[in-house]
Amino acid sequence: MTPRRQSSRAPVTSPAVATVFTTVLTQGPVSRVDVARRTGLSSAAVTKAARPLIEAGYLIERDSEQSGIGRPVSPLEVRADREFFLGVKVTDRELIGVVTDLRARMLVTKFRPLPSRKPDAVVDGIAEMVTALLAESKAYKQRTHCLGVTVAGDVDRDTGHVRYSPFLHWRDVALGGLLAEKIDLEITVDNDVKAITVAERWFGDGVGANSFALVTLGTGIGCGLVVNGGVVAGSHGVAGEIGHIPVFGDGPVCHCGATGCVEAIASTDAIVAQARTATGEAGLTMAEIVTGARLGDTALRKVFARAGVAIGRGLASVANLVGPERIIVSGEGLDAYDLFADEIRETFATQAFGAAAQCELILRPLPFEEWARGAAAIAVQTLFLS
Ligand SMILES: [Zn+2]
Structure with a gap:
């Protein structure tokens, strides 16, 4: 998908920046020294990579802590409310939508029945869901740039095409493209189970x-x-x-x-x-x-x-x-x-x-809104994949 709001994204301009950002996001708060040890980057490279993220407000330095002997360290932490993310899971009878923060914590959850499984009706429903979720807070409207949408079945994440979804009775639906005509966010479409796996790996039992x-x-x-x-x-x-x-x-x-x-x-x-x-x-x-x-x-x-x-x-x-x-x-x-x-x-x-x-x-049981959280997790992930 073509990024539609490139200018507002986190300044992930190199693989080193992406590595430092994901390490702090999934394992933080963590000191620069520990980031260096866990990623194999040099301390200088970590400091250089962290700087633009701190300047853009995505990372913050906690107050100095004395770590035994040596100089005090200031652990890096993600500012979770710097950006918000939307996730929508499409089932055969309803849409489940969430707003999450950068750490994929669910802030708002909404359910919306689907009157029809036809692609046009589903696209309209998702657009209405997005409007309703963003209307919950001024901050969401200002600081949300990415939407993740998930469906069951065979999905081509790169193109946003749903090749086959048995429960929706869809074959070759250009869902990403249809959504982009109605929703001014960067949109990622993926398989629902893969999305939950991303959430689990970054923020759950898979860490x-x-x-x-x-x-x-x-x-x-x-x-x-x-x-x-x-x-x-x-x-x-x-x-x-x-x-x-x-x-x-x-x-x-x-x-x-x-x-x-x-x-x-x-x-x-x-x-x-x-x-x-x-x-x-x-x-x-x-x-x-x-x-x-x-x-x-x-x-x-x-x-x-x-x-x-x-x-x-x-x-x-x-x-x-x-x-x-x-x-x-x-x-x-x-x-x-x-x-x-x-x-x-x-x-x-x-x-x-x-x-x-x-x-x-x-x-482990899986509450239904967790499916939508998975969709939001792939939206978070787009920060690092461009
Ligand atoms: Zn089969």
Whole structure:
């Protein structure tokens, strides 16, 4: 995307400036000496790189602290309210929008129903959401330059094209371009799970982990991968599609066209479809299915057990291929976790090869607004990528 407000951006004019800025942002407050040690830059280079960021108000020096022997040090810290960021996550039925500060802390959250999934309606909805979020404070209007928008599916971040989004029924939608016609901000469009992975790596459980995977369970089953400290984007924009790893060779046909994918067995829609078939009750809802299974209905329990095996196989494939330190499992599908936890863990332990099984499985709920925070995190990230 073409930057539309270049003049107002942080003065990230060299790789050294970007390195110092990201180090202070994700690990600060931190002294110049520590920045130098952690990044391999010389102390002089750190001082030189920090200067324009201090002058532009993005970094501040804390009051001097005496550090044992030697001269006092003034740790560098980010001024979190120097700039604000917007994040909007598009789901199949609503928009979730947030305003965050530079450290991706959520300041305002808004939900807005989507009357239609058609691209024009979604673009109008996002534009209205942006207006409503900025109207919350004069400071937001003055100091917001970047918007991140995320959708599920195959997204080309470089061009802002959504190539395929199953839940919106979109193919080849130039979302970034359509938004740029209506919204005067620098816009980044990306896959929703990759965006949450960025937030996790910079501001969450991923800080300090050299490699980790974030797997989300729910309407879709997604996976963001961090390897050697970087989010894996894939040379075609597709990587970590754990939902479409084939785990049951003779399994059901997936919406993607393939057979036996994890998502065809363990997504919310797949669980509902299998439960309806198993019981012969065509009107069953997910809530009823979860309740029935918890009350001990054998047919329903089998559906969850099979989903657990599918997820466990998918997680083991990730561990065997990438060898992450930990896998964080999250998403709204985790609400029913008690119904397939044993199968996930047992299958993972059986299928993970050798030391790959030492990979830690962390289970954590994911409030819906966290998806929008991920979108804001990719907007923060644009500060460093130009
Ligand atoms: Zn599939």
